[in-house]
Amino acid sequence: MPRSPAARSAASPPERFDWALVKSFLAVLDAGSLMGAARSLSAQQPTLSRHVAELEAQLGTPLFERTGRGVVPTAAALAIAEAARQMQAGAETLQRTLAGRRDATTGKVRITTSAVAASYLLPPVLARLQAAEPGIEIELVASNQLTNLLRREADIAVRMVRPAQGSLVAKKLGELPIVAAAHSAYLQSAPPLRTPLDLLQHRLIGYDRDDTIERGFARLGYEIPRERFVLRTDDQLAYGRLIAAGAGVGFVAHYNLRHWPGVQRVLPMLDIPKLPCWLAVHREIRGSRIVRRVYDFLAEEIPPELVASD
Numbered sequence: 001m002p003r004s005p006a007a008r009s010a011a012s013p014p015e016r017f018d019w020a021l022v023k024s025f026l027a028v029l030d031a032g033s034l035m036g037a038a039r040s041l042s043a044q045q046p047t048l049s050r051h052v053a054e055l056e057a058q059l060g061t062p063l064f065e066r067t068g069r070g071v072v073p074t075a076a077a078l079a080i081a082e083a084a085r086q087m088q089a090g091a092e093t094l095q096r097t098l099a100g101r102r103d104a105t106t107g108k109v110r111i112t113t114s115a116v117a118a119s120y121l122l123p124p125v126l127a128r129l130q131a132a133e134p135g136i137e138i139e140l141v142a143s144n145q146l147t148n149l150l151r152r153e154a155d156i157a158v159r160m161v162r163p164a165q166g167s168l169v170a171k172k173l174g175e176l177p178i179v180a181a182a183h184s185a186y187l188q189s190a191p192p193l194r195t196p197l198d199l200l201q202h203r204l205i206g207y208d209r210d211d212t213i214e215r216g217f218a219r220l221g222y223e224i225p226r227e228r229f230v231l232r233t234d235d236q237l238a239y240g241r242l243i244a245a246g247a248g249v250g251f252v253a254h255y256n257l258r259h260w261p262g263v264q265r266v267l268p269m270l271d272i273p274k275l276p277c278w279l280a281v282h283r284e285i286r287g288s289r290i291v292r293r294v295y296d297f298l299a300e301e302i303p304p305e306l307v308a309s310d
Helices: 005-011 021-031 034-041 045-059 075-103 115-132 184-189 196-201 212-219 236-244 254-259 289-306
Strands: 064-067 070-073 107-113 136-142 156-159 168-176 178-183 250-253 263-266 275-282
Touching: 021 034, 021 045, 021 070, 021 075, 034 045, 034 070, 070 075, 107 115, 107 289, 115 136, 115 156, 115 236, 115 254, 115 289, 136 289, 156 289, 168 289, 178 184, 178 236, 178 254, 184 263, 236 250, 250 254, 254 263, 275 289
Parallel strands: 107 136, 107 156
Antiparallel strands: 064 070, 156 275, 168 275, 178 250, 178 263
């Protein structure tokens, strides 16, 4: 009677180990059946059965016991499961690294975003991009106009409003918490800030022609007249610098605070609506390998930068 593949392998160890079989082994282990594993991998059940048999032959031991309802892992399967998962993780890391190297190229990509995001949000992200892809030149355009994508004046846009143009492809990266903030030097000599109504006793920094802040407070049930905002500017960079200089209380994206030493969040109970952050690219150029590489990098690296931290 011919010996089983496992028995033959035990008698004569294989010269090589087929790492590709690990993926099928883990799929069967996690699914508990060949059918479930085939569905998870979009593969054929006979193929997975053959892979498991080949792996058993290479290892010289059975890995699963067949039952009427699926398969049960043997002690040997459980013993190698963690090592197999580490191998799979290593293979996936290797694949991502090789894919990044293959797609990396040289050239120029223009990114447009607001002045505030260009000054505070993107610099650390672009520094990491430059380290990862030194062959890619980045041109950063500080502008609030989405039309520069349509006119091909920029390749990628990072915006706090979803683009409405049908020719643009947009991906939501996350939401920016908006908070009330002031410098500790200002707060030391100012009245206590315990409730939103206490804002009426403070120097408030607002917008000039833009009434977004007043309308926002009205929706929250607080009527704060325009004249209470004794410092007003529509320039977002100047607005932030006024807060950082201790000029009064203002309302900004929480991620900015990490760039302004001494500035802290106040009135955390204020439920100010968050701003969405969108990544946009023109449909016709998203197929460019270099644009796609930068787009994917931004999509992965920007969301952690949006997370609020006190």
